[in-house]
Amino acid sequence: MDEKQDALDRLMTAELSRRNFLKMSAFAGIAASVGGVVTLDFLSPSSAQAAKPFNFALMADHHTMGPKNNYMKLRCERAVEEMNKLNPQPDFLMSLGDHVHDGSDEQMKFFDEIFAPVKTKIKYITGEHDWYLDMGESYHKHFGETTYSWDQHGVHFIAMNTVHLRDFWTARGLTAEERMGYAGTLNSPVGGPFHVGEKQLGWLRDDLKKVKKSTPIIIFSHSPLYYYYKPWNFWTEDAPEVHLLLEGYEQVQVIHGHVHHIVKNRIGNINFDSSLSLGWPHPYPTSGLPAGSPQMPRANPANIYGGLGWELNRVGEDGGVDMRYHEWSREKV
Amino acid sequence: MNKKITRGRVLFLAVAGAAVILVPMLVNAQRQDDTQTLPGLAHEVQRKHAQSGEILDRESVMKGNRELQVMITLGDQLWHSRDLPMSGNGQACNMCHADGSVTHPETYPKYKPQIGKVATVQEMMGWCISIPNQGKPFALGSKEMNALEAYMNWNNKGQVMEIGTMPQ
Ligand SMILES: [Fe+2]
Ligand SMILES: [Fe+2]
Numbered sequence: 049m050d051e052k053q054d055a056l057d058r059l060m061t062a063e064l065s066r067r068n069f070l071k072m073s074a075f076a077g078i079a080a081s082v083g084g085v086v087t088l089d090f091l092s093p094s095s096a097q098a099a100k101p102f103n104f105a106l107m108a109d110h111h112t113m114g115p116k117n118n119y120m121k122l123r124c125e126r127a128v129e130e131m132n133k134l135n136p137q138p139d140f141l142m143s144l145g146d147h148v149h150d151g152s153d154e155q156m157k158f159f160d161e162i163f164a165p166v167k168t169k170i171k172y173i174t175g176e177h178d179w180y181l182d183m184g185e186s187y188h189k190h191f192g193e194t195t196y197s198w199d200q201h202g203v204h205f206i207a208m209n210t211v212h213l214r215d216f217w218t219a220r221g222l223t224a225e226e227r228m229g230y231a232g233t234l235n236s237p238v239g240g241p242f243h244v245g246e247k248q249l250g251w252l253r254d255d256l257k258k259v260k261k262s263t264p265i266i267i268f269s270h271s272p273l274y275y276y277y278k279p280w281n282f283w284t285e286d287a288p289e290v291h292l293l294l295e296g297y298e299q300v301q302v303i304h305g306h307v308h309h310i311v312k313n314r315i316g317n318i319n320f321d322s323s324l325s326l327g328w329p330h331p332y333p334t335s336g337l338p339a340g341s342p343q344m345p346r347a348n349p350a351n352i353y354g355g356l357g358w359e360l361n362r363v364g365e366d367g368g369v370d371m372r373y374h375e376w377s378r379e380k381v
Numbered sequence: 382m383n384k385k386i387t388r389g390r391v392l393f394l395a396v397a398g399a400a401v402i403l404v405p406m407l408v409n410a411q412r413q414d415d416t417q418t419l420p421g422l423a424h425e426v427q428r429k430h431a432q433s434g435e436i437l438d439r440e441s442v443m444k445g446n447r448e449l450q451v452m453i454t455l456g457d458q459l460w461h462s463r464d465l466p467m468s469g470n471g472q473a474c475n476m477c478h479a480d481g482s483v484t485h486p487e488t489y490p491k492y493k494p495q496i497g498k499v500a501t502v503q504e505m506m507g508w509c510i511s512i513p514n515q516g517k518p519f520a521l522g523s524k525e526m527n528a529l530e531a532y533m534n535w536n537n538k539g540q541v542m543e544i545g546t547m548p549q
Contacts, residue, residue, distance in 0.1 A: 117470040149471065233461070235479040280479055328476055328513075331483040346483065349513040350495050 099202035099264055099367040105131055105168070106359040108144035108305030111177065111327030114158045119352045120149075123326045124162045127358045130374070137168045138360060139200065144305035144323050145175025145211070145270035147191070151228050152181055156190040175270040175306060176211040176242070180231035181224050195248055197255050203264045203367050206255065210269040210284050210304075212243040234280045234330070241278065241285040242271045249289055256293055264299040264367020271306045272322065274315055277333035282307050294318060301369045309355070310373060313338035321371045329355030347377055449531060452524075456532025459525060469515035474529075477513065481536030491545050503530060 107127055112120045131141065143163075148155035156178075163170060172191035179187060187194070194209035216238055217227040230238040244252075259265065267273070273290055276282035284290075294300050300318045308325035309332060320338075329347050337343060347355030353376035362370040436442055459467055460474045460481070467473070478484050489502035496508055503526050507518035519525040 113471045117472070119470065233475065235475070328472070330477070330479070334482070348495070349477070349509065 099363060099365060101365055102201050102363050103136075103138045104361055104363070105138040105141040106144060106303065106323045106361060107141060107326055108323035108358075109146040109175065109308050109325035109327045110143075110159065111146055111149040111325075112155060112159045112162065113149045114155050117149075120327060121158075121162060123353060123356060124159075126353070126376075127326060128163060128166055131358070131360075132165060132167050134360070140169045140171055141166060142207075142268055142303075143170055143172045143191075144268060144303070145173050146177040146305065146325075146327070147172070147175070149177050149232070149327075150181060151178055151186065151232075153186040153189070156186050160190055171207065171268075173207045173268050173270055174209050174211060176213070176231045176239075177228075179209075179211060180213075181228040195251060201363070203266055203363060204259045206252070206265065206267045208244060208248060208252070208267065208269050210242055210244050210271045210273060212245045212248075213239050213241075214243070216240060239281070241281060241283045244273075244284060244286050244290055249286065249293070252290065252293055256297075259297070261296050262298055264363075265294070265297055265301070266363070266367075266369060267300070267302045269302060269304045272304045272311075272313075272320060273302045273318075274313060274320060276307065276311070276313075276338070277335050280330075280333055282333065291316060291318060299367045301367075303361075303369070303371075310342060310344045310375075311337055312341045314340070319369075321369070323359055324355075324357040324373060324375060326356055326358065344375065345377070351377065353377065452528045452531040453535050455525070456528035456530070456535075459529050460532055466517040466519065467510060467514060469517070472514050474509065474514070478533075481533045484533050484537065485540075485547065486530070486534050486537050487540040487542050488545060488547055502533075506530065506533070 107124075110120060110124050112124060115121075131138070147159050172194075174184065174187050174191070174194045178184075178191070184194070193207075195207065197204065197206045199205070213231060216222075216230065222230070230236050233239075269284070271284045272282055273284050273287045275284075275287065294317065297317060302318060302320045303323060304320065305323050305325070307322050308328060308330035309322065310324065311320075311322045311332075313320040329344075331346070332343065344355065355375070355377055357373060357375045357377075359374060360372050362372060364370060460478075462468060463471045463473045484502075484506075486502045489505070490499050492498065493500045493505055493508070495512070496504060500508075501521075503521050506526065506529055507521070510516040510518040
């Protein structure tokens with residue numbers, strides 16, 4: 049590719065954080081010489097409050113199915129083993145939902161056993177596969193809350209349940225298993241799009257009242273908190289309302305699961321990054337990717353680790369997140 | 382490049398272009414009073430083989446369409462199946478290939494490193510039943526394999542035939 053165009057493309061991508069400012073200013077000169085209309089406003093350093101740099105781990109979309117699927121188990125075990133070897137340990141592990149595939153208490157027990165050896169603290173949010181068999185009953189029993197926030201090293205963290213669906217089961221007289229089946233089938237039109245919901249939006253509004261505009265915010269959601277691809281439910285219907293509540297905050301990062309591949313986006317002041325899956329890789333939708341998003345290669349299913357993995361992320365001084373993908377296809381098994 | 386060839390090509394393109402525009406116009410005019418013609422299909426026949434759009438055995442064409450629909454529906458069910466014989470580990474084709482995505486039937490037959498030879502798309506589907514799904518593949522040409530292929534290809538309608546390996 050043309051080097052200048054390459055530099056320009058990189059400049060225009062959403063991945064920029066303030067930490068990259070110095071690195072990128074070298075490219076600014078190149079961009080200027082390309083002669084396009086390039087506004088460099090977003091390179092001006094923000095006054096986001098300093099955080100103490102630290103690491104946290106991310107794992108998502110494990111989809112464990114109990115003993116009938118040994119691959120799912122092997123991948124989780126590998127991730128746990130790799131993470132436990134780290135010294136120092138990450139501050140915490142965020143488990144981004146779809147821990148199990150069919151939402152049952154048994155499958156969650158199986159999952160808990162695999163994750164019992166984890167040395168660091170585990171935090172959870174729910175995916176649709178954890179929820180729609182018994183509407184969160186087993187989830188609460190095994191993983192606790194789904195909506196909470198906390199402050200750590202100068203960053204305000206928010207965890208939410210973004211997989212609320214309108215009641216599509218009562219009128220149809222569906223069994224719990226049927227409800228789980230429809231909610232858990234990516235491209236089924238029956239379940240409709242995900243919602244954050246009025247109740248949680250109210251909670252978020254109150255929660256943010258205590259947070260200064262200069263405080264870096266990191267949000268964990270299962271579904272992408274934007275409109276990515278509706279036919280596969282890579283979509284949260286009321287995400288724009290969340291964006292409105294976050295207006296004016298200087299450093300906002302959303303990290304989501306559910307899409308089972310790497311995708312990045314930037315909308316207004318908000319950065320979006322996905323986590324890799326531990327279950328299977330989804331292809332990219334035909335609608336394509338948000339502008340500037342990197343693209344991962346298609347895996348070979350002969351390699352049970354292909355296209356999958358987890359992340360060990362670094363939070364910098366400005367509270368921005370450096371996503372460090374640990375993608376297994378790129379390593380020898 | 383040789384000038385003669387270039388001029389020849391331009392002439393050929395012009396004639397071909399005119400034919401593409403004119404032939405359907407003529408066919409359409411003729412079709413107005415031809416009750417034995419199924420419009421969409423006849424048009425296809427005309428375009429690809431320049432034969433008449435007249436259909437002699439209308440019944441079998443209608444039957445064919447109905448039978449195909451039945452097979453696509455069966456293929457849809459199998460595509461979502463998480464049980465044996467389709468799957469021994471609870472995984473379905475639909476998880477990794479929602480809406481028949483990235484199956485690229487339009488590129489077959491082609492060399493597949495996983496199979497180690499130039500394979501047909503049914504052989505590749507069989508591989509995906511045995512390896513990622515840990516299931517028991519149906520025989521090549523069986524009703525189930527044909528149904529899977531029907532569903533997959535129906536989802537990939539409009540793709541350009543492009544035999545051989547392509548970057549994914
Ligand atoms: Fe998932
Ligand atoms: Fe999900």
